[in-house]
Amino acid sequence: MSADQTDLWVFRDARKTVSRSSVLGSLHSTLGRLFADPQNREIYCKALIQAGELESALADSCSGSTETSAALTDALASVPFGGSLERAKRLAQVFDRLTVTDHLQISPSEGFSYYGLAPLDIAKPAQESVAPHRPAAVIGIRSIGTTLSAIAAAALLSAGNKAERITVRPDGGPYNRVLRFTDEQNDWIKRFKELSALFLVVDEGPGRSGSTFLSVGEALVSSGIPAEDIVLLGSWEPDPNSLCAQDAASRWRKFRFRAFSSNAWHRFRDYTYIGGGEWRKVFLSAKLSWPACWPQMERLKFLSQDGTQLLKFDGLGPIGDAVRQRARALAVAGFSCAVEDVGEGFSRYPVIDRSPLPSADVSEWNAQYCAFRSAEFRVEHCTPEPLAEMLRLNLHRDFEVEIDFDSELLSPQSMVVVDGRMNPHEWLRTAGGQLLKTDSATHGDDHLFPGPTDIAWDIAGAAVEWNLHPDALDFLLSRYRLLTGEDLRQRLPLFLLAYAVFRRHGGRVPPGSGVPLLPQAH
Structure with a gap:
């Protein structure tokens, strides 16, 4: 069977419905800080990402204000290449008059949020992809391709190339994307074809299927662009034989592909890389059974000399800001170690001497930890993820079983940014006896399930990961109820099953995958 019939559902749709006032207000605030402190790289990067996400959302909704929003993204993108902020200031003054619906669907830029990419990482590879003075037609694949295309075009303009950009959103399932250009886009393509331009398609990835990049490349070929005039520019070099779109390998080899990488590798060149499961060699005893990991999904991590x-x-x-805000709150409350923002999306954590933590120690502490999260990390106006559908599909595909259950029991009573992963190896006891939970701020609101959900997910996680004895679980539930007044017993059994099934699948790598992206199969 094909991958779209066998892959399991672990990725969620991380798009958020956000009010017009919230989106524009947040961007205005960030721009105001940038205009007051134009040399601040962190504020600049946040403003650029927010502008790109707004432009992407407006383009997805076919808004008449997309062009104005794109102009702001372009104005910001030009700054690292000698451009002035004056144009961005003028555009910011008219944003209150934009024709924008009351609510927008904002998609986080995954590479900037989770995979260690920065907007400027694409600049030099884009310049190197195009011959001097040759015109370039840059096509960004939304969402992250919006910001990447703006930087690529600005970099090419600074190098003396004529460059313009558009953005596209391919349709269809994750294994069979298709793209149809609009009449206006076809006119733009024809104009650049007459200039003998290179067509540069930019995005992160490719993903597991490769079909998103392929859909754009093949749509250009259908519009009369020779394959040799097309370059696909993504964030890693795939093995074409591992891509699982139909006839992916032969289709992929028709195009030139060029990879760009995170500048973090250069920044931390004197550090030891411990991402991709390498941390197990450093922090865990070789005598113990190492926990499974999903290397390609891990955050970039480096250890000081x-x-x-x-x-x-x-x-x-915004995603990184929220993670560090949660990390600081947990540290202040004594549930996690200190955190320091060191720029470019990275945080610094101290390495703490640890001692073994028997399961008998965790129930009281875990009750307090979950009670804290439930009180402090609640979210409003958030649509819960379809946990029941995820559970049914994965049970059917992995075990070929179907069970009848009340889906309402997986509907959150209140929405919380949960921990998400209650692994024993992430719990530390310091020399002074303090219990700390590491890796506690990222997983509850990333691009994998469960997303913000009921705190029962974490209670179930503790029971599953620690294989708690029924008496210990009963104690945990009783203590949590005493601390919060909330009784989880009725809905916990289904959360136990959902957590166990997801964690089984969330760490499973598809055979032969170059990068195991298990797309949403809803």
Whole structure:
């Protein structure tokens, strides 16, 4: 069977419905800070990412204000290449008059949020992809391709190339994307074809199927562009034989592909890379059974030369800000270790001497930890993820079983940014006896399930990961109820099953995958 019939559902749709006032207000605030402090790279990067996400959302909704929004993204993108902020200032003054619906669907830029990419990472590879003075037609694949295309076009313009950009959103399932250009886009393509331009398609990825990049490349060929005039520019070099779209290998080899990578590798060149499961060699005894990991989904992590500091990519832009805010709150409350923002999406955590933590120690502490999260990390106006559908599909595909259950029991009573992963190896007891939970701020609101959900997910996680004895689980539930007044017993059994099934699948790598992206199969 094909991958779209066998792959399991672990990725969620991380798009968020956000009010017009919230989107524009947040961007205005960030731009105001940038105009007051134009040399601040962190504020600049946040403003650029927010502008790109707004432009992408407006383009997806076919808004008449997309062109104005794109002009702001372009104005910001030009700044690292000698452009002035004056144009961005003028555009910011008219944003209150934009024709924008009351609510927008904002899609996070995954590479900037989770995978260690920064907007400027694409600049030099884009310049190197196009011959001097040759015109370039840059096509960004939304969402992250919006910002990447703006930087690529600005970099090419600074190098003396004529360059313009458009953005597209291919349709269809994750294994069979298709793209149809609009009449206006076809006119733009024809104009650049007459200039003998190179067509540069930019995005992160490719993903597991490769079909998103392929859909754009093949649509250009259908519009009369020779394949040799097309370059696909993504964030990693795939093995074409591992891509699982139909006839992917032969289709992929028709195009030139060029990869760009995160600048973090250069920034932390004197550090030890401990991402992709390498941390197990450093922090866990070789005598113990190492926990499974999904290397390609792990955040970038580096260890200082003296072994005392861990540098981890927690995210750029609003996503990264929220992660560090949660990490600081947990540290202040005594549930996690200190965190320091060191720029470009990275956070610094101290490496703490640890001692073994028997399961008998965790129930009281875990009750307090979950009670804290339930009180402090609640979210409003958030659509819950379809946990029941995820559970049914994965049970059917992995075990060929179907069970009848009340879906309402997986509907959150209140929405919380949960921990998401209650793994024993992430719990530390310091020399002074303090219990700390590491890796506690990122997973509850990333691009994997469960997303913000009921705190019963974490209670179930503790029971599953620690294989708690029924008496210990009963104690945990009783203590949590005493601390919060909330009784989870009725809905916990289904959350136990959902957590166990997801964690089984969330760490499983599809055979032969170059990068195991298991797309949403809803």
